[in-house]
Amino acid sequence: MLEVADLHAYYGKSHILQGVSFQVQEGEIVSLLGRNGVGRSTTIKTIMGEVEPHGSIRFKGEEIAGKKSFEIANLGIGYVPENRDIFPTLTVRQNLQLGLKSMRQEGRWNLEEVFSMFPNLAERADVVGGVLSGGEQQMLCMCRTLMGDPDMIMIDEPTEGLAPKIVAQVANLLQEIAKRGVAILLVEQKLNIALKISHRLYVMGHGQVIYEGTPDSLMQADAVRAEWLEV
Amino acid sequence: MLDVFIFATLNGLVTGLLLFMLASGLTLIFSMMGVLNFAHASFYMLGAYFAYSISLYFGFWTGLIFAPLIVGVLGAFVERYGLRRVHQAGHVAELVFTFGLAFLIEEAVQFFWGPGTKNYQQPELLDFPLFTLFGQEFPAYRGFMIGISITIFIGLYYLLTRSRIGIIIQAAITHPKTVANLGHNVPLIFMGVFGVGTALAGVAGVIAGPVLTTFPGMAVVLGSIVFVIVVIGGLGSLAGAFIASLLIGLLQSYAIASDVGVPDLLNLLGLEFARDHPLTDLWTMTLPQIAPILPFLLLVLVLIFRPTGLLGKREQ
Ligand SMILES: Nc1ncnc2c1ncn2[C@@H]1O[C@H](COP(=O)(O)OP(=O)(O)O)[C@@H](O)[C@H]1O
Ligand SMILES: [Mg+2]
Numbered sequence: 001m002l003e004v005a006d007l008h009a010y011y012g013k014s015h016i017l018q019g020v021s022f023q024v025q026e027g028e029i030v031s032l033l034g035r036n037g038v039g040r041s042t043t044i045k046t047i048m049g050e051v052e053p054h055g056s057i058r059f060k061g062e063e064i065a066g067k068k069s070f071e072i073a074n075l076g077i078g079y080v081p082e083n084r085d086i087f088p089t090l091t092v093r094q095n096l097q098l099g100l101k102s103m104r105q106e107g108r109w110n111l112e113e114v115f116s117m118f119p120n121l122a123e124r125a126d127v128v129g130g131v132l133s134g135g136e137q138q139m140l141c142m143c144r145t146l147m148g149d150p151d152m153i154m155i156d157e158p159t160e161g162l163a164p165k166i167v168a169q170v171a172n173l174l175q176e177i178a179k180r181g182v183a184i185l186l187v188e189q190k191l192n193i194a195l196k197i198s199h200r201l202y203v204m205g206h207g208q209v210i211y212e213g214t215p216d217s218l219m220q221a222d223a224v225r226a227e228w229l230e231v
Numbered sequence: 232m233l234d235v236f237i238f239a240t241l242n243g244l245v246t247g248l249l250l251f252m253l254a255s256g257l258t259l260i261f262s263m264m265g266v267l268n269f270a271h272a273s274f275y276m277l278g279a280y281f282a283y284s285i286s287l288y289f290g291f292w293t294g295l296i297f298a299p300l301i302v303g304v305l306g307a308f309v310e311r312y313g314l315r316r317v318h319q320a321g322h323v324a325e326l327v328f329t330f331g332l333a334f335l336i337e338e339a340v341q342f343f344w345g346p347g348t349k350n351y352q353q354p355e356l357l358d359f360p361l362f363t364l365f366g367q368e369f370p371a372y373r374g375f376m377i378g379i380s381i382t383i384f385i386g387l388y389y390l391l392t393r394s395r396i397g398i399i400i401q402a403a404i405t406h407p408k409t410v411a412n413l414g415h416n417v418p419l420i421f422m423g424v425f426g427v428g429t430a431l432a433g434v435a436g437v438i439a440g441p442v443l444t445t446f447p448g449m450a451v452v453l454g455s456i457v458f459v460i461v462v463i464g465g466l467g468s469l470a471g472a473f474i475a476s477l478l479i480g481l482l483q484s485y486a487i488a489s490d491v492g493v494p495d496l497l498n499l500l501g502l503e504f505a506r507d508h509p510l511t512d513l514w515t516m517t518l519p520q521i522a523p524i525l526p527f528l529l530l531v532l533v534l535i536f537r538p539t540g541l542l543g544k545r546e547q
Pocket of ligand 2: 037040041042082156
């Protein structure tokens, strides 16, 4: 579904992505792991067209490198950024409506369904987003992206700063999303939920992918974990 | 006394609403682009001139509908092929661009319509007194100006706060990238807002032209006051612009209607002044004479005591 090949990206003169390659198949949960600053966020921003790509990014067989963010979104890629930028002055319901790509959209998700999955959000449907807790904002951000009915979503560190109970909720939601046939590219630093829910995973170090495997194989690969993941 | 007050209030309302029709578009455009569009009042002038020309052949009402449409399309065109290209070069370049555009439009107006005042008339249909109070008539056309402004503002308010497109616009102003990532074409939205903003200025020109006279200097006259309003209201604040528009409209209207001079005020304070004082001209000014500079006096006061404007937010 998504094939990234020899992707390079720059911030000014600094060469951040130095030939990143990986794939995500349909319906798959794939994790992109690595320490802070190795270029995981830059990778998904580059796929989304926020950072200028050099290299090939194919989605559903179509080359998307060079397209604009909104065109990429409309081809079916959803992006949940790490800063959880919900719109603080709009209500929960309005935040979700923003995710809809058109008025008459019939997708895998709709407002009632999201509300029944998240009673918290339903209760606060007409409250402005700014007053939600961190966990609720993360859920709102993910649900907003789902409203646009993407075929693949890229989520940047969704569990960052959340309590363990809410981390488990996020993991459940991701599995529910995958069950409905939406592929997931999950960026994480910690291993816990990535090992639990991923089908396959990649480890990044210094702007390149340095390991590819499954949760089981990564558990065996002590040297990789020690050098590239654990503190 | 009461009759003077009532009529001054009504006239102030007419002016204030008219000013807000310009200030609202200017503020919205400022929120999006981060740049004050110096040519905004030029679109107001174009509205008046287009409507004048259309009215010669098809009457006032056709002009009321089509002149703003033409102005809006022109505005969208300016954004798409002008401002958007200049945007990469930074804010100063954008400012210079809008400045140049204002001159260009003024020159073009003089070229096509000549330097004189145009005989742009209000429609005969509205040429009657709406009511008579204390023996003074209030023209129906002014009532129409109030009505049409309020109708437009209510419509815009609902569009902006209740409709899907309004929510997208609000979000795009503060978080353009996030909105783009959700699949919305932000540049197209901005072009649309620019077009609607200039169309609003066009409407203001169409309805103000017959009252405030249609001449090539009309953009400069109103434009400077509109800038004062957006600064007083707080850059980027629609509510602030609304309050400031009414404030200035009413203030000017009261000043003009009042028959008070500075000497009277000084006398009230128990002060006398000498006839042969070198500053006699200053002492003997009357409020109606001061009225045109009132907005600027208010601007100075606001900048001294509340530099962010009435409802402006502090820069982070
Ligand atoms: N906007 C930016 N401008 C300049 N450098 C940046 C910017 N964003 C990130 N970087 C740098 O790019 C590198 C990769 O960052 P990032 O992709 O955010 O890493 P990760 O998400 O894996 O923690 C880091 O060295 C970071 O300092
Ligand atoms: Mg990151």
